Amino acid sequence: MNTHRPFKQALDRLTQAGLRPTRQRLALAKILFDGEDRHVTAEQLHGEAVAACMTVSLATVYNTLHQFTEAGLLREVVVEAGRSYFDTNTSDHHHFFYEGSGRLIDIPGHHLVVSGLPTAPDGTRVARIDVIVRLSDQG
Amino acid sequence: MNTHRPFKQALDRLTQAGLRPTRQRLALAKILFDGEDRHVTAEQLHGEAVAACMTVSLATVYNTLHQFTEAGLLREVVVEAGRSYFDTNTSDHHHFFYEGSGRLIDIPGHHLVVSGLPTAPDGTRVARIDVIVRLSDQG
């Protein structure tokens, strides 16, 4: 039954996250989670979906990406004004951002540490810490 | 000559940065730099400018903010998709972001340290490191 494994994988992800496995969601989940970790924009994912001969609007791609993010399947990373990436790696990690090409990659390993953080102001708690290391050309 | 001090301050900032001191730039610089450090969006700054009875379009506010940023007078901080803040504090520092209210504030002191950073990939150098500590309600 190997032919159906990517399908089952995507299906399981959705049902475990409490999301109904609709056709569009399944197809997008298959593209997103069938392989290694990825960083995609809504635009990119929409392009891939169309290339894979599925009919889906960009609006639905946005909505789906946000639903996946709320469900904990994705993490949103904002690097530039008007440009969100969605990261299939939801574990605690940080990013390199190539200012030239706009590419975003995970910082490998777990060596990067943020220390000396002041306590969160009263009535708040730290929801997440985002570290973006911006790289420009020329070593 | 105290009445002209804010004007002279703004003028000096602009000329030192190599920007021609036009009327709009002077007015916006006065709002931005005449007092303590600030975090403003283009929309906010435009609102303040209009409230101060100056005629300026939102597009010019954007252009001016980017020119100021390129000239090193401001630093752009992107916190959410479609929402850039411009920070009048250009020194090396990081931010708390209140997810509830959308407010951005500097992390006080210089205690926060990022360590364990891998070397930058070949052909690149680290242009900047942004740390955003996201806060949500409830302590």
Added chain:
DNA sequence: ATAGTTGCAAAAGTTTTGCATTGTA
């Protein structure tokens, strides 16, 4: 005068919403 800048209207993107349609029990 004139070469280079500026500032804004209009255009281009990105993201969100309202509602007809679809799918499920």
Added chain:
DNA sequence: TACAATGCAAAACTTTTGCAACTAT
């Protein structure tokens, strides 16, 4: 059948660009 959830067109944003008008030599 009813009920809730989905998916998309259209709307609402934010941001950028092209060019007429201006400015400082």
